[in-house]
Amino acid sequence: MWCVRKMIIREPANSRDFKHYTTDRLREEFLIQDLFQVGKIQRVYSHIDRIITMGYCPGDKPQELGEGLDIWSTLGTDYFLERRELGAINVGGKGTIKVDGKEFTMNHQDGIYVGMGAKEVVFSSEDVKNPAKFYTLSAPAHKTYPNVHIDITKAKQVKLGDQSNCNKRTIFQFLHPDVLETCQLSMGLTKMESGNVWNTLPCHTHERRMEVYFYFDLSEDDVVFHLMGKPDETRHIVMRNEEAVISPSWSIHSGCGSTNYSFIWGMVGENKAFTDMDGIDMKDLK
Numbered sequence: 084m085w086c087v088r089k090m091i092i093r094e095p096a097n098s099r100d101f102k103h104y105t106t107d108r109l110r111e112e113f114l115i116q117d118l119f120q121v122g123k124i125q126r127v128y129s130h131i132d133r134i135i136t137m138g139y140c141p142g143d144k145p146q147e148l149g150e151g152l153d154i155w156s157t158l159g160t161d162y163f164l165e166r167r168e169l170g171a172i173n174v175g176g177k178g179t180i181k182v183d184g185k186e187f188t189m190n191h192q193d194g195i196y197v198g199m200g201a202k203e204v205v206f207s208s209e210d211v212k213n214p215a216k217f218y219t220l221s222a223p224a225h226k227t228y229p230n231v232h233i234d235i236t237k238a239k240q241v242k243l244g245d246q247s248n249c250n251k252r253t254i255f256q257f258l259h260p261d262v263l264e265t266c267q268l269s270m271g272l273t274k275m276e277s278g279n280v281w282n283t284l285p286c287h288t289h290e291r292r293m294e295v296y297f298y299f300d301l302s303e304d305d306v307v308f309h310l311m312g313k314p315d316e317t318r319h320i321v322m323r324n325e326e327a328v329i330s331p332s333w334s335i336h337s338g339c340g341s342t343n344y345s346f347i348w349g350m351v352g353e354n355k356a357f358t359d360m361d362g363i364d365m366k367d368l369k
């Protein structure tokens with residue numbers, strides 16, 4: 084893992100090398116920690132589809148999207164969103180996001196899409212004691228679509244699973260073609276019901292898109308065993324509250340919690356077809 088001018092860089096991993104990774108190596112390559120430290124910004128740039136996973140947690144001072152970054156030497160542009168789009172969901176207290184002077188109120192669980200070309204994006208918290216936590220993804224873009232604020236009631240809902248399989252959950256699709264337009268970024272939030280612990284089972288891959296999962300709503304003593312790898316060669320990463328994990332296109336991404344939890348998923352790649360998945364038969368898992 085290496086850090087270039089305040090952004091951690093993650094290189095892609097191939098599935099043949101992946102088989103030999105130790106627990107430490109798995110965590111170094113795929114796990115993203117320390118997303119929300121008041122007054123600090125976390126940014127992890129993956130060479131897989133060039134997705135950037137970020138955490139903004141403003142204290143008494145607002146935070147600017149590209150703050151502290153040498154934009155030219157990291158992104159090769161004059162400003163952060165010159166050739167990029169962005170999605171964010173607030174998992175903390177009330178805050179605001181100002182996009183080129185227009186202020187969007189961001190309540191807990193509100194999402195936003197910011198299109199290519201926005202010059203200034205500023206994150207603020209209303210109450211420093213209960214700061215906003217903006218989980219933010221950005222991907223390369225080549226066209227400008229309008230900025231849209233989406234509260235959770237405007238997200239498209241899909242109910243999946245059942246209590247007897249411990250996987251009853253609701254998928255809230257925020258950045259989805261039926262809700263708003265993006266170039267390539269898809270994003271949403273999945274909530275497990277009480278007593279339900281398995282996400283994304285039966286599991287899948289999607290050769291055409293990579294995905295990042297961000298787990299939250301967990302207590303200090305709870306964990307999610309996040310499963311990854313080729314379906315016949317799985318590994319796990321123990322994840323704690325407010326940590327994210329990168330999933331290459333060849334990898335499953337599923338998990339089992341010590342309790343119920345929520346997670347934000349984000350995808351980039353060839354298409355935005357949420358249902359374009361290569362389903363894995365339970366019998367083929369190893």
Ligand SMILES: O=C[C@H](O)[C@@H](O)CC(=O)C(=O)O
Binds near residue numbers: 243252
């Ligand atoms: O490709 C789609 C993603 O893996 C997730 O949206 C799956 C998910 O939220 C779930 O099944 O609970």
Ligand SMILES: [Zn+2]
Binds near residue numbers: 294
């Ligand atoms: Zn997926």
